Amino acid sequence: MDSFTLNKAAGAVLMVLILTMGVGIVSDIIFHPTIPGKPGYEIVLESSPDATSTVEAEPDVVPISERLIAASATDGANVAKKCTACHTFDDGGANRVGPALWDIVGRKPGGHEGFRYSSAMTAYGDENAEWTYESLDNFLAAPKKYINGTSMGFAGLRKPEDRANMIAYLREQSGAPKPLPAE
Template identity: 75%
Template sequence: MDSFTLNKAAGAVLMVLILTMGVGIVSDIIFQPTIPGKPGYEIVVASAEDATSEVTPEPDIVPISERLLAASASDGEGVARKCAACHAFEKGGANKVGPGLWNVLGNQPGTHDGFGYSSAMVAYGEENGEWTYEGLDNFLAAPRNYIDGTSMSFAGLRKPEERADLIAYMREQSDSPLPLPEVEAAAPVEEAPAPADEAPAATE
């Protein structure tokens, strides 16, 4: 191979190297990466104040004494079907997984004949004396929250109107239904005092 051919080969290799370096420099200029000042992703956590401002407060539950005025015992009979697997509502009904519920309102919790209650239910009955409308309403809403240690596994009835219907039905399952609770009268609204610079009204 003569010197001219070697020079051409060397020139070709040099040209390839120069082109490769040029392409690399140009690509770095065109596609220059943006390096953040702080690496990683910033996770924004809402403050307690922001979280609280977005929470809608639960409305106050109407007292059971007022809900019973609009309650339907016939609708409550339908609600009672949810409990029929564990309880009998009719007079003389046998104990099942739970005690019979005939004449339960006004009677002491934990005392139905022939049923083995939890110690928590017996203690509740000894402390409170009898099932009241309010006590039964609270218990049906969340049994295990209201009486810690009860053996009743039912999760509860979350709808206040549904509980009122059931209690209205349970009230009728008695030879002498417990009188309905009195509805508390609303507190009178006090009138704002007249401004000090306002002249009193003339009297005849």
């Protein structure tokens, strides 16, 4: 490379820098920024007892013992289709990504033979003797919230009716279904 080509390249770089600085100076002259006296937004907290919140409370959910009376195992089978990618429901069914769910109601959490559970589920099983209708309802609502650290990636069933139908279906997936809970 000769010195003339090197000088052209250096001149081009220098010209771009001068042009950029010039555009910045001209834009500062044309556009005058207004700087507020107090930066940011002021957040006013109302601490009076009359202050109302715009956030509405979640409606009370009917207990699972009452929802199971009207629950349909047939509708639960339709809800359970979401689970078949990871679980089987057959007697003697194979474990998949998740354990087989045959006879889950009344079974010890994290205790299905031949499946490697997360440490969170194993710890939950050490504290709880069996899956009750209420614990299944809470778990199916939001698995990761109910058992923090579980490896179950399912987001949960938001509708209480869907959970009740699912639990009714799970109850029927047993050789000797557990009695419904008392109200």
